[in-house]
Amino acid sequence: MSSIIQVTNVSKNYRSHQVLKNIDLTVNKKEIYGLLGPSGAGKTTLVKMIAGIETPTSGSINVLDSSMPNLHTMTHIGFMAQSDALYGELSGKENLEFFSSIYSLKGQKQKDRINQVSELVKLSNFLQKPVNQYSGGMKRRLSLAAALLHEPKILILDEPTVGIDPVLRQSIWDELYKLSKSGTTILVTTHVMDEAEKCGQLGMLRDGKVIASGSPKELKDNTSSASIEEAFLYYGGVHHEN
Numbered sequence: 001m002s003s004i005i006q007v008t009n010v011s012k013n014y015r016s017h018q019v020l021k022n023i024d025l026t027v028n029k030k031e032i033y034g035l036l037g038p039s040g041a042g043k044t045t046l047v048k049m050i051a052g053i054e055t056p057t058s059g060s061i062n063v064l065d066s067s068m069p070n071l072h073t074m075t076h077i078g079f080m081a082q083s084d085a086l087y088g089e090l091s092g093k094e095n096l097e098f099f100s101s102i103y104s105l106k107g108q109k110q111k112d113r114i115n116q117v118s119e120l121v122k123l124s125n126f127l128q129k130p131v132n133q134y135s136g137g138m139k140r141r142l143s144l145a146a147a148l149l150h151e152p153k154i155l156i157l158d159e160p161t162v163g164i165d166p167v168l169r170q171s172i173w174d175e176l177y178k179l180s181k182s183g184t185t186i187l188v189t190t191h192v193m194d195e196a197e198k199c200g201q202l203g204m205l206r207d208g209k210v211i212a213s214g215s216p217k218e219l220k221d222n223t224s225s226a227s228i229e230e231a232f233l234y235y236g237g238v239h240h241e242n
């Protein structure tokens with residue numbers, strides 16, 4: 001399998017606070033890679049550096065064979081941030097038109113992509129509504145649609161299903177599987193254990209360090225755990241004798 005994201009010995013400090021420590025991580029093409037960790041573990045910081053929005057204090061990040069940050073490579077990345085970067089006074093459609101123009105999507109192509117991504121996140125019937133009248137879940141879905149407009153090779157999603165009901169969450173995951181099958185590489189952060197279980201590969205992050213990585217099955221088998229949560233606790237140093 002060919003690697004598409006390679007993080008090598010990356011550390012990140014904010015002043016004297018070391019947020020990430022010697023991170024090594026590889027994501028292969030078409031994979032759905034989950035970064036699992038509690039709040040404050042450093043997931044957002046790490047994905048922002050992979051997306052080229054932040055720079056590491058030391059170490060290197062390669063994405064699609066380019067050292068990050070790289071402006072050209074960034075055009076192949078769709079990034080959905082944790083807080084929605086939407087324009088509340090504009091309608092859903094106007095927001096998607098705005099993001100299309102950033103990605104240089106014009107004319108019929110722009111219309112087609114807006115229709116496709118709106119359909120995908122089930123927002124087609126709400127596109128005329130101003131975004132400040134959307135629910136939290138609808139805003140998340142619109143943000144996901146915006147990240148998909150330019151058909152990115154790599155999709156980076158920071159806690160994509162927070163505030164989204166279980167039925168819609170499943171439909172979003174179904175779409176993520178379809179995207180990965182059709183060639184998109186997906187990097188997703190989560191602190192939800194059952195969501196981590198849906199990923200092909202997982203990196204467990206705690207206190208700025210990768211404490212374990214592998215498929216959910218490997219991580220459970222290697223620790224004789226019945227659940228990802230149990231495996232996480234094991235790798236985090238909580239061992240139960242039985």
Ligand SMILES: Nc1ncnc2c1ncn2[C@@H]1O[C@H](COP(=O)(O)OP(=O)(O)OP(=O)(O)O)[C@@H](O)[C@H]1O
Binds near residue numbers: 017037039
């Ligand atoms: N710009 C910044 N300046 C200073 N400290 C920061 C900055 N961004 C993040 N941090 C700190 O880095 C640590 C990791 O934050 P980060 O947001 O990456 O964690 P996270 O795992 O994504 O958590 P959450 O799920 O709550 O967003 C936290 O202690 C946070 O306070």
